[in-house]
Amino acid sequence: MEQRNTPRSDNLSPAQVLFGHPLKSAVPAYRRAFAPEWQAVDEECDSKLSAEMERTEWYYNRSSRVLPPLCIVTHVCI
Template sequence: MKKLIAGSWRKGSFDANQFAKSLLLFRNALRSGAASPAQMVFNRPLRDALPAHRRSFAPEWQQKAYILEKRARRAKDIQIEHYNRTAHALQPFSIGDHVIVQHPISKCWATQKSAQIVIISLRHQLVVSSPAPNNPPPQERNPSGLNQPNATTRRTRGKAKVYTNLAPRRSTRKKERPARYSD
């Protein structure tokens, strides 16, 4: 509606005639696949500023449009009936069910870490407990790393952790020279 009003201004003044024409076009527009509001009131489409042949307003064309709308409505009902034949309501979650959680930003599903439902609130909001995403599970270290000369230890909360300075792992795949075009 604001766009209609803004489009009715010409050279700094409001053009009421232009606004009336645009309002007529707006009211004569179809609404969600059904007839327009003006067509529902008058039982026929209104003539407006859009170019149209005068026979397009003839009653036989309106009857054919009604038949097409009726067919479309029937097809939609059949589609809903076929869908509802196999569809069923899902069972609500219960406390202790294992669920898969989706990351809210990246929209990736956590497939390796499962979460468990802890609390279900009155508004069907679920509280789940899951392993912390930023804390990977502890990896087992080689206890013989203490005897290596390049091993380091670090104290964390009273416990000594051993980290060995091993060479980074490399791929064992056979490396081939890339095939490039020669000049």
């Protein structure tokens, strides 16, 4: 039962994909956590987080450049 409620890489559990909401389980949780409005708030927070991560990645990569590959005999400092 707990495996069906465990989120995958897309942040949805198999139960959420199939039924549209997480299933009740033996793990203690508030009843309100299963309410549709909380699920919508969670999805909104996830979308804001992903947008922020994309913006951070863009700022990090804006001054990057492609480097030439290293040969096997190239000396490097570590």
